[in-house]
Amino acid sequence: MKNIDWKNLTFGYNETDFNVRAYFRNESWGELEITSSKTVNLHMAATALHYGQEAFEGMKAYMGQDGQVRLFRWQENAERFQRSADGIMMAPVPQELFYKAITTVIRLNKEYIPPYGSGASLYIRPLLIGSGAEVGVKPTTEYLFLVFVTPVGPYFKEGFKPVSMGLFRGADRAAPLGTGHLKVGGNYAASLRSLNKAQTEGLASIIYLDAIEKKYIDECGPANFFGIKNNTYITPKSPSILPSITNKSLITLATEMGLKTERRPVSIDELDSFDEVGACGTAAVISPIGKIIDLDTDDVYNYAVDGKPGPISIKLYNKLQAIQTGDAEDKFGWIETVNLDQ
Numbered sequence: 478m479k480n481i482d483w484k485n486l487t488f489g490y491n492e493t494d495f496n497v498r499a500y501f502r503n504e505s506w507g508e509l510e511i512t513s514s515k516t517v518n519l520h521m522a523a524t525a526l527h528y529g530q531e532a533f534e535g536m537k538a539y540m541g542q543d544g545q546v547r548l549f550r551w552q553e554n555a556e557r558f559q560r561s562a563d564g565i566m567m568a569p570v571p572q573e574l575f576y577k578a579i580t581t582v583i584r585l586n587k588e589y590i591p592p593y594g595s596g597a598s599l600y601i602r603p604l605l606i607g608s609g610a611e612v613g614v615k616p617t618t619e620y621l622f623l624v625f626v627t628p629v630g631p632y633f634k635e636g637f638k639p640v641s642m643g644l645f646r647g648a649d650r651a652a653p654l655g656t657g658h659l660k661v662g663g664n665y666a667a668s669l670r671s672l673n674k675a676q677t678e679g680l681a682s683i684i685y686l687d688a689i690e691k692k693y694i695d696e697c698g699p700a701n702f703f704g705i706k707n708n709t710y711i712t713p714k715s716p717s718i719l720p721s722i723t724n725k726s727l728i729t730l731a732t733e734m735g736l737k738t739e740r741r742p743v744s745i746d747e748l749d750s751f752d753e754v755g756a757c758g759t760a761a762v763i764s765p766i767g768k769i770i771d772l773d774t775d776d777v778y779n780y781a782v783d784g785k786p787g788p789i790s791i792k793l794y795n796k797l798q799a800i801q802t803g804d805a806e807d808k809f810g811w812i813e814t815v816n817l818d819q
């Protein structure tokens with residue numbers, strides 16, 4: 478194992494030894510290649526550079542107390558990656574190639590898998606880009622699929638502690654019939670102004686509102702939104718949010734804990750009725766939201782009691798983390814262990 482200060486890792490790029498790549502050319506996928514190069518040699522007219530033909534995924538490998546390395550619902554990421562590719566007219570990566578790529582790159586960089594109990598994990602970043610040269614606006618015929626890994630700590634520096642977020646109507650991340658439901662780079666470019674606004678206000682993130690009425694909650698930064706009241710887990714239904722695998726899993730766990738669950742439009746008028754609210758996603762699992770500030774009206778909504786996360790958020794967080802690291806039984810068939818010696 479590498480000599481890294483695992484406990485103080487942030488959510489950032491930390492170099493590893495190898496990455497894997499495959500090209501789609503002449504209508505078919507080539508062999509997976511292993512490289513230690515950190516750069517991509519790309520044609521200057523590649524569609525990824527000009528027209529945003531780019532999709533990615535974000536997932537993690539977790540080291541268990543038993544020394545086993547676990548993947549969490551990787552098939553869901555593989556399917557979402559295919560939907561993202563299809564949504565912007567790129568060649569989708571077959572599931573078998575996706576699986577071979579992620580397991581190979583984990584194995585090659587096994588010394589970078591953070592130890593059990595460090596709070597860190599190995600982040601896996603699959604990427605698909607249009608690498609073929611075009612000048613007119615059209616999908617290209619050549620694609621590069623690449624996967625790298627990097628050990629990461631918590632997404633928000635606060636860790637599992639309540640953060641503050643803002644409502645802001647000055648920029649939209651995605652439109653209802655746009656690409657908000659896909660994990661494509663353009664959505665993230667469109668979110669940077671909001672992120673900058675959040676940071677200048679000292680907030681962790683902006684909570685995006687629906688682009689038409691600016692009344693319904695979409696999601697929060699790179700995470701879905703949920704609220705809890707009346708023993709019910711409530712999360713927004715919207716065509717412009719990324720379907721989060723963490724959120725889908727929390728819905729199952731909430732049901733198992735005896736909560737009711739609802740996926741429906743969530744109006745900002747409802748914000749003062751929630752007992753707990755949070756953001757959920759692979760990076761942070763759950764980031765409890767302690768305070769929401771409406772940056773346009775100055776309304777403030779408070780949730781954290783004594784600066785602590787709410788009891789249901791704590792239970793959900795602990796349960797999901799325990800399944801991911803292998804501390805709790807995997808009743809739902811979400812886990813696959815990776816053979817590191819193959």
Ligand SMILES: Cc1ncc(COP(=O)(O)O)c(C=O)c1O
Nearest residue numbers: 699700701719721722723758759
């Ligand atoms: C915009 C956006 N929403 C939600 C999520 C959370 O999704 P998941 O739980 O699958 O990581 C992410 C991160 O992938 C994201 O980028």
